[in-house]
Amino acid sequence: MANNENLIPFNRRTVSEQREIQSAGGIASGKSRRRTSRMRETMNRIMTMQAEVEGLSDVLRADGGESTYEEIICMAMIKEAMNGNVKAYNAIMATVGQTDKSEEDLEEQRIRTERAKRARDQEVGNDSEENENIASFLKAMNPADPDLEDLFEEDETDAEEAEETGEV
Structure with missing residues (x-):
């Protein structure tokens, strides 16, 4: 007789027991789907x-x-x-x-x-307004023009050094 003392949680069963239960469930599900499909075909006919x-x-x-x-x-x-x-x-x-x-x-x-x-x-963080968020972030950062010039000068200097050493 099945009662609460006889019930074993699924996560406490062995892997082979879980596989057997899942296999039986898959077989029953397939039978049910085929029966429903046949009934639908019969009804349409x-x-x-x-x-x-x-x-x-x-x-x-x-x-x-x-x-x-x-x-x-x-x-x-x-x-x-x-x-x-x-x-x-x-x-x-x-x-x-x-x-x-x-x-x-x-x-x-x-x-x-x-x-x-x-x-x-x-909530998920999938804002479609990402560009607005980035723009507002950059605006809040508000870098000064000299900082931007220094940033780009470093890139140009690195590029010139790479050309001289042949690491392009």
Whole structure:
């Protein structure tokens, strides 16, 4: 019987036990992914099959459709929405990519997202405004012109010495 006394933390297991558990988990995960993939393929195949539904198939064909299960389900959702089913209406709107949010709500969400991204970047140190930071740092340093001239004179002197010794 499994209880708290029988449980062994993963980090206290031997490397071979950890490997066995991970291998079993990987095999189970692969089986699950393959099963989900087969189910998705089956559903896609069924949704594109021709179907006959009295009253709907003729309407779909008259409009240039093929009367597939997919089209029939869409028509049924529209019919339900027309009868006042709000969930059907929301499902249709989500399917076609429309939202019930106003432009102001969407703009507010965009602004919040940008602020959060900026705050995260500042925490991590990935400021996109690095050039501004460098410029402000250099401005704060404010080196005097004679200091800059001395700095560049050393480089020129070193270059001349390198030419004379042939170390170019």
